Amino acid sequence: MNDFQLLFVSNLLGYATQRNLSPERLCTLSGIDLEAFKQQTSVVITPKQLNDLWLNASHLSNDPLFGLHFGESMQLAALGVVGQIIQTSKTVGEALTHAADFIQLLTNLFDMDVSRTDRTFSVQFIPHPDRAAESPFALRQMLDLSMAFVLHEVDGLVLKRIKPDVVTLAYDTADTPEYERVLRCRPIEKTDANSLVFDGQYWDEPILTANHELQQILLQKASALLNTFGTGQLLNERILNYLIANAYLGMPTLEEIAANFNTSSRSLQRKLQEEGVTYQQLADSIRKSLAVTYLESGRYPIKEISYLLGYNELSAFSRAFKRWTGSTPVTYQKR
Template sequence: MDYQVPQYCVKSLAHFLMQQGIKKQQILTTLATDEVSFADAKTRYDLSTYDALLAEASRILKIENIGFHFGQAFELGIWGILGHIVVAAPNLEQALYYQKRYQCLIGNVGQAEHEINDNVLTMRYISHPAASKNNIEHVITAWLTFAFSYTRSTDAPISVHFTHQCLTTVKEYQAFFRCPVIFGDDFNGVKIHIKSLTLPIVSSNSDVLNVLVGQAEQQLANKRQSASMDIIREYIIEQLPKQLPNLEDVANHLDISVRQLQRQFQKEQINLTLLVESIRQQLAISYLTQTNHKLIYISSILGYSEQSAFQRAFKRWFGVTPQAYRLQPTAIKLSQSRL
């Protein structure tokens, strides 16, 4: 399965970079595209291409943490229709709900995970293992830039967390986030007080929200009808902790025939068994390197009835145990099944 970034996200990055003085032709060259394809809303870019543009911009502008700066320049277009939905929502709690429901509409290179404990909400960003540090910093920073800009509140997060080491100086991050920023931690994300979820969004508009939600639901329906791999992947991830889905399960979820689903798999040059395995591989690496979840929990959310079964599978995939990889992550090759 290809992991891609939609055109509007790349276009937003390009707009930011042109404001910083980078010529459009330099951007198109790095993206290996032309004006026509770049203007086409249906165009998608590989994650590696998007990260290459971030890296090239970092080199040209001599800004090591370009993702952090890009995140501060938040604009609605970077999240597509979801961006317009969250700014029309009544409060942050509802914005998070819509973010969770429609995240598959804004690409498939990462997913949000929310956990509440002792009146603290932990928002984790589980990125694809290949995502760059700047990519991750952009996502986290954009989350908080949205909250700061559209609630106009003096409330600050409890803390911000990154698994990588600081790219410049911690003070720069703390000044913007207005809270402790911890690098080299075991997850990427933010901790906030539960009460912050009730902060009203100043641009809230119920009429606009209803229209946009209707459009988003139609987009979801269209993705299901066309057997979108993004929808299939999201469904598999949701089902793995409960049961291993079969062809009939997936087809019923999409409201299509098994034959139609099989044709889509043939088009993508993959089958359900290989897709499930590739998803498990990617999530296993992401959870081991980006969370402090215990192995028994990771085994469960990946759909293994026993931790030992997960350990055997991981050793078969990568030649090391999950414990060994977590202690000393190394470059590994993921499945060739278009992961």
Template sequence: MLDMIPNIKSSLSGGRNPMLDYAVWPGWRLLMQDAGLATSPVLRRAQLPADLFARLNVRLSSADFFKLWEAIEAEAKSIDANLPAPLRIAQVMSSDWFDPELFAALCSSNIGCAIDRIAKYVRLIAPMVIKIQRTTSHATVTIDFLDHTTPPPSVFLAFKLVFFVQLARLATRSKIQPLSVSLPYSPNLEADLLTYQSYFGVAVTNSPVTTLVFAAVDVDRPFLTENHKMWLFFEPSLRQRLTDLDRTAGMAERVRSTLLESLPAGEVSMQVVSRKLGVSTRTLQRKLQDEGTTFQQTLDTLRDSLAHHYLRNTTMSSAEISFLLGFEESNSFTRAFHGWTGKTPQAVRSEICSDENRQGTDSC
């Protein structure tokens, strides 16, 4: 059973950093069949090897993985234009469908515990950051990515939201309804908004960050599938593979991953990052130097990438972007951005809007 969990070895990644790749496990073939999706046309659409789902330990780049999801969506729509792929897959999700993420979650005591576990081990299967923030009345789940160079398609974001809701319903055997659902809109998604609204029970709104909010009572609702003994058997392998992943990943990528989680809280100092990584600042500096970079360069590169992502995909103000990037004030962000690009954030946003107008894809 544990052999079916994706490990960090790459079949297709060609030596890329495994922290930025996505795992594809052989069980996808069963999933596709259950969902009524033929694998051959999907893989042809995605321009991927015809035996991809028969291989072990496959990892794809962001670009190839997202092409795969777009191909799955296209194939699903060719069968039924009114049923998006995430909802088609949700119809066949069951406790005997062995997906590592689903299995680990089903062993949990409730959806809150399940999301905590997924958040801890998600890097084994995807370069994602999943967070859950709780209050007395609700819990907010957010999904972000370590790599912002290739934006994920809306079908993949929608699938992750559907996955969490379907997981909660499957494990509790109750019609749990989220309080709110939001993700970045795309033209393809907008055509399916009413269908997704019918599934979730609430409207799907447009936001720069993929977000799902559950009522506190639903977060703590007991899972009927809880299996603590199985989890105790299952977790050591996951824990070891996470350790192996960190060991093989470069220090710059580990710093980048830590900063991505820490930026909105303003925790951007080398001391804070060193403590979270469990190394001294001297060791951190030395390892970054060995990789041809510095802490400040890594921080600036991440901030620059995220800033362009927010400017291109959201209508957030410079002040709002400044906060998300961990700057104390908006002017500091503007000065830093000008240092990276030679332009102001407003100028770059105007250029992006002009380009999109010329291409007929205006989202400004």
């Protein structure tokens, strides 16, 4: 396997750990030598092993949409690829065009094609029939993952929460409302293609390279989660890790967190209460930590920091920051 594929499998195991699955058990069931993988000594993961890894992750998590949720959560996971794309791109259109070339570094199950019309542009995922027959479950999960990942990475390139105009799938969905939530499009159309169609205005949108630097900072903060295969963490610790790893696009709602952890918001609240904490407290602790980091760096306007942390109004962020620190963001940054 190449380095990007190894990184991908590593992140899949890291996300499984985040979902409180045992990477040792996952690898054993999938015929993968975890110790050899950790050492990256002559590691070869076959298509069958990768297909089995997806099957076992989905089964053990009781989540048939494991790939979709992984794609929603992995903005930072493929940063090696994303970083190279950003370095060679100036606009969203250029970045997606280059991403189509890079997709083969991560998977050979399908091609990614980017096309443009006068009013829209589309990203289509085209399976290879022979490889699809060899790894059908992995193909489905990788398609789900890639569609969610592309959508969220476009967000990260321009710091806007972008909604596609049209989403089409070539397969039946087990939970259509969840696809609509993650892919931000209703209704999702059933056709013979897997595609995301965007308004053409975003094609020439400049990439915010400074946000790539922010991703790198957060990647360092999340490195323990992404590179350590340990289980047994409390739910609040796993949620904190998730929030750190994905915070550069704002705080997810309680409902979004619950969906990604394949549970109901009520059940998640109850489990957190048993651990003596609320989701609001967890989110605020991350917001405070990141707000201080951003302000101390001096690289980001306060209004941008406010947006990054999920506040629609600057005044709301200012009130929250003063509650946390006793100082306004302006005063704190001047120090």
